[in-house]
Amino acid sequence: MVEPAGLAENAVVSFPLLCPWPFAPPSAYLRVQETAPVCPVKTHEGQPWLVTRYADVRAALADPRFSADLRRDGYPVLAPGQREAVAGMPPTMAGMDALEHTVIRRRIQEEFGTRRVRAMEPDIQRIVDAAFDAIETADGGPVDLVKALALPVPSAVICMLLGIPYADHDWFNDRTTAAFRRETSAADRVGIFTELASYLDRRTTTTTKRKPTTMP
Structure with missing residues (x-):
């Protein structure tokens, strides 16, 4: 994936973003939304990509190449132990892709x-x-x-x-x-x-x- 224009290597932010004020998005989120709407972020175990603009989010959610399945290799997790916990539990509907999700939804x-x-x-x-x-x-x-x-x-x-x-x-x-x-x-x-x-x-x-x- 090509790095978005205007994003310096040291501009990668840690995710989840800290939100000191509960009634507005974090300032770091607004900054990357304006300057680098698709950018890499640091989590505790990797560097996934953050999508921040409405049209891009809709496109990603509608694209079958993206997955909601936390069990898949490479799926970004936000907290230590989350991957191990998912492996030890039955999947939830929020973590299923189209075919499996459709069967359960019906x-x-x-x-x-x-x-x-x-x-x-x-x-x-x-x-x-x-x-x-x-x-x-x-x-x-x-x-x-x-x-x-x-x-x-x-x-x-x-x-x-x-x-x-x-x-x-x-x-x-x-x-x-x-x-x-x-x-x-x-x-x-x-x-x-x-x-x-x-x-x-x-x-x-x-x-x-x-x-x-x-x-x-």
């Missing part, structure tokens, strides 16, 4: 179809209303909308989709967050996914029908 697409989503609307509305009620009854001061709304609402909806009682919500959210945290070791990540898979298997065998999940 198995579950009914759960996300228009009829199913419309049937969930009353339960989702109750979850959202409960979140706003909690905000309104909080003891004054500013409200962290991520903790009060953006995190609990989709988390409760996911619990509803998976048939998870809201009583287990905090545990489930804690485990999934830890699983995708870069600092989590390979052994811990495998252990978390094994724990989650065992929990969901037990829920599948003990639950005969899906019950609405609401926020207390």
Whole structure:
């Protein structure tokens, strides 16, 4: 691959990029987007390429020569132990390429179809209303909308989709967050996914029908 014009050898940045301000992209990202929209970046185990402009990202995502499969040799990983963890776990849909992904998607697409989503609307509305009620009854001061709304609402909806009682919500959210945290070791990540898979298997065998999940 030809090096983009304007990119000096010492201009390669480390990735993931540090983001000191949560409401704007990192300054280093904006710099390479402007001067070298396709550029090499340093990770803990290699030097993959970073694509930063919308049209280029769309082209890459639509090109079958690119892969989403973390199991493939050369796939860039962002944290130590991630490759070992992936090798020890079944693949997820996010890490599958077209043919494999299509087969799995067809198995579950009914759960996300228009009829199913419309049937969930009353339960989702109750979850959202409960979140706003909690905000309104909080003891004054500013409200962290991520903790009060953006995190609990989709988390409760996911619990509803998976048939998870809201009583287990905090545990489930804690485990999934830890699983995708870069600092989590390979052994811990495998252990978390094994724990989650065992929990969901037990829920599948003990639950005969899906019950609405609401926020207390």
